[in-house]
Amino acid sequence: MAAPYTVHTSTLFDPKKKAFVSNISITVDPKTGLIVDVTERKPDSLGSTVPDGDIDLRGKVVMPGLVDAHTHIFLHSYDERPSLTQKRDESVPERVIRAVHHCRTALLSGYTTYRDLSSESMQEMDAQIRDCINRGLIPGPRLFVATRALASTGSYELRTENHANGVCYPRGGEAIDGVDEARTAVRRRIAAGADIIKFFADYRRRIMRYPPTQQHPYIASPTHPPKDPNPDILVFAQEEMDMIVKEAAMAKAPVACHAGTIEGATMAVKAGVATIEHAYFANEELFQLMIEKKCVFVPTLAVCERVHAKRFHEILDQTRLAYKMGVRFACGGDTGTYPHGQGVREMELLMDAGMSLEDTLESCTVGGWEACGKDLCGMRFGWFEKGLRADLIALRADPREDKRALRRVDFVMKDATIYKRDGKAVGMIRDDHEWDR
Numbered sequence: 001m002a003a004p005y006t007v008h009t010s011t012l013f014d015p016k017k018k019a020f021v022s023n024i025s026i027t028v029d030p031k032t033g034l035i036v037d038v039t040e041r042k043p044d045s046l047g048s049t050v051p052d053g054d055i056d057l058r059g060k061v062v063m064p065g066l067v068d069a070h071t072h073i074f075l076h077s078y079d080e081r082p083s084l085t086q087k088r089d090e091s092v093p094e095r096v097i098r099a100v101h102h103c104r105t106a107l108l109s110g111y112t113t114y115r116d117l118s119s120e121s122m123q124e125m126d127a128q129i130r131d132c133i134n135r136g137l138i139p140g141p142r143l144f145v146a147t148r149a150l151a152s153t154g155s156y157e158l159r160t161e162n163h164a165n166g167v168c169y170p171r172g173g174e175a176i177d178g179v180d181e182a183r184t185a186v187r188r189r190i191a192a193g194a195d196i197i198k199f200f201a202d203y204r205r206r207i208m209r210y211p212p213t214q215q216h217p218y219i220a221s222p223t224h225p226p227k228d229p230n231p232d233i234l235v236f237a238q239e240e241m242d243m244i245v246k247e248a249a250m251a252k253a254p255v256a257c258h259a260g261t262i263e264g265a266t267m268a269v270k271a272g273v274a275t276i277e278h279a280y281f282a283n284e285e286l287f288q289l290m291i292e293k294k295c296v297f298v299p300t301l302a303v304c305e306r307v308h309a310k311r312f313h314e315i316l317d318q319t320r321l322a323y324k325m326g327v328r329f330a331c332g333g334d335t336g337t338y339p340h341g342q343g344v345r346e347m348e349l350l351m352d353a354g355m356s357l358e359d360t361l362e363s364c365t366v367g368g369w370e371a372c373g374k375d376l377c378g379m380r381f382g383w384f385e386k387g388l389r390a391d392l393i394a395l396r397a398d399p400r401e402d403k404r405a406l407r408r409v410d411f412v413m414k415d416a417t418i419y420k421r422d423g424k425a426v427g428m429i430r431d432d433h434e435w436d437r
């Protein structure tokens with residue numbers, strides 16, 4: 001394994017300062033995967049070339065590796081196939097192989113961490129893919145996974161009208177009812193390898209009464225349906241949510257909550273969740289409570305622009321309000337519902353909602369680490385400091401001048417290992433001798 005080496009930059013985004021700074025050199029150690037030193041060089045202290053073994057990223061724009069705070073490695077774009085038929089019709093090997101490709105694509109697009117919020121009918125295989133990445137078997141972002149999401153009976157479940165004849169879908173989330181089962185389920189998730197507990201505060205539960213042609217986006221298929229045939233309704237009572245959060249805290253795991261209603265989100269924030277995902281409907285009172293409870297908001301605008309296209313302008317307005325009020329953001333698009341490798345879309349939409357470039361980049365780095373549970377996740381990443389994971393990317397163009405710059409990732413390092421250089425993938429296949437390590 002290589003000795004420590006230094007990366008020299010001319011322009012670097014420092015998320016802690018929320019500013020672009022000049023002439024920073026970062027020394028990293030591939031043995032530990034950590035940053036060893038961060039120093040400011042005197043101008044012109046380097047010549048036209050850097051010392052042997054070092055990396056010259058001068059002339060590029062360097063920033064920490066990006067964190068996508070809401071992903072699904074086992075989903076591919078709903079434009080290709082609705083989630084329902086992905087889960088029903090695709091084989092386990094196909095879904096695993098797709099996930100392997102998704103992880104590689106994500107890493108090459110600059111995402112060194114994925115917060116993967118439920119395996120979508122693939123049981124605990126997200127934890128197993130995480131471990132394969134950590135063992136160096138496949139390239140991919142560092143994964144923090146939820147395994148199966150928690151919901152109550154008859155809520156986040158695939159169902160069919162032919163259930164009476166034994167037609168079944170694969171099991172997805174874990175259906176639990178009551179405080180005792182909530183406690184047991186969290187214990188089971190932790191034992192199954194979950195880093196994060198994910199639960200649904202609300203969902204479209206009346207799927208059989210006015211069956212949609214597909215779940216995402218919701219299209220009512222019967223004639224003369226009521227105005228809102230299958231609205232999001234609560235799936236848990238307050239005491240069940242309280243128990244999920246209490247039990248997760250005992251296991252030192254953060255809790256992420258899917259919320260589509262103000263009522264559901266408010267109950268979850270009161271219970272003490274670390275993050276609220278989506279919040280398709282939100283208001284000032286909810287955001288105020290989130291500020292008080294230090295709850296991180298992951299608005300998943302990239303999925304909203306697709307499945308809530310009709311009222312997307314309202315969702316952008318809500319996001320703008322949350323930003324103005326000072327709600328803490330993390331950047332995650334529900335990636336997988338649209339193609340992996342296009343996680344940058346979420347950053348573009350946050351900026352459309354009025355967020356500054358600097359705050360957007362900070363949400364997609366430090367904010368992502370906070371969404372992973374801060375120090376509960378067992379490591380630090382997302383900014384540049386001695387002892388942090390050595391995750392770093394470089395852009396060919398300057399995002400302050402070129403809106404498309406974030407889509408042109410030229411260099412990717414994760415844990416002090418380089419995966420992309422001069423715009424080309426490297427280190428995708430391990431050398432044979434490495435297998436004997």
Ligand SMILES: [Zn+2]
Nearest residue numbers: 070072117334
């Ligand atoms: Zn999701």
